[in-house]
Amino acid sequence: MSNNSIQNTESVSTYIKFFHRDIQASASVEFPTSDFIDAVLAPNLLTKYCVDPTTLLINTRKFIRNHWREQYGQFYSFSWDSDWHTDYRRLLDNYVTNRQFSIIDIGPVENPQDVPKTGLEMAVLKRWCSQDIGANIFNQSYNWAWPADYVWRVGEVPVIKSADLYIAQWLNMTIVATKNITDFGQAVAQLVIPLLFSIFYALEAKTKGPWPKKLLVKKCELENCQKVYIKYRKPGQPSQFCSKTCGSVVRNRRFREIKSEKRLANG
Numbered sequence: 001m002s003n004n005s006i007q008n009t010e011s012v013s014t015y016i017k018f019f020h021r022d023i024q025a026s027a028s029v030e031f032p033t034s035d036f037i038d039a040v041l042a043p044n045l046l047t048k049y050c051v052d053p054t055t056l057l058i059n060t061r062k063f064i065r066n067h068w069r070e071q072y073g074q075f076y077s078f079s080w081d082s083d084w085h086t087d088y089r090r091l092l093d094n095y096v097t098n099r100q101f102s103i104i105d106i107g108p109v110e111n112p113q114d115v116p117k118t119g120l121e122m123a124v125l126k127r128w129c130s131q132d133i134g135a136n137i138f139n140q141s142y143n144w145a146w147p148a149d150y151v152w153r154v155g156e157v158p159v160i161k162s163a164d165l166y167i168a169q170w171l172n173m174t175i176v177a178t179k180n181i182t183d184f185g186q187a188v189a190q191l192v193i194p195l196l197f198s199i200f201y202a203l204e205a206k207t208k209g210p211w212p213k214k215l216l217v218k219k220c221e222l223e224n225c226q227k228v229y230i231k232y233r234k235p236g237q238p239s240q241f242c243s244k245t246c247g248s249v250v251r252n253r254r255f256r257e258i259k260s261e262k263r264l265a266n267g
């Protein structure tokens, strides 16, 4: 039972055992991972988060509220404290401007041009989603617990420590659970933000990652727009503009140019 000074007066905690960890959860949610991607990380939303980062929390909260179980009492309107936004913008800008980074930081070398390059600025990206976590997200097997993992050495029986915060994925399901409901926002952030940043591994590897289709990230070609936008890639349909509005600005301008050229030719 949770006796925190929160609105949950009737809540019942649940014992959850998963893989090699267990947790006495005062809150947990479970949902199909693909539903979460559609509701919170769809391409139009990924675009929106560039300019309006608070909507990531708002959309996540709405989704979790829809999956909240009555047994935990009234929905706990969680928050989190994370300044992911500047780095998200930076990594998207790196991508659209095709910046390249050394794959490893090995200091002065004889032929720096020979050091393999990648579009991933790992020094920034690993703060939000390491390569290992990115790979696990792609395999739908992201598992994270706090305090850190169990203690095990080959030949010994693993010592299982109960977790305070817990995330697990299997097949198309994701579960988030916390011992104290007040930690719930931090646990959710530990799921949402790595999923969000896994886009950079997907783009670099030219794969779809956790999304149902490959993503396309571009900068709008209208000079006074230049907005970075994200869509699902449609083969054979090159995209130039962030919106129909920007596209029609350019088409109308071309139309006027053709008309005035004709007028000049006729006059």
Ligand SMILES: [Zn+2]
Pocket: 220, 221, 222, 225, 226, 227, 241, 242, 243, 246
């Ligand atoms: Zn535009």
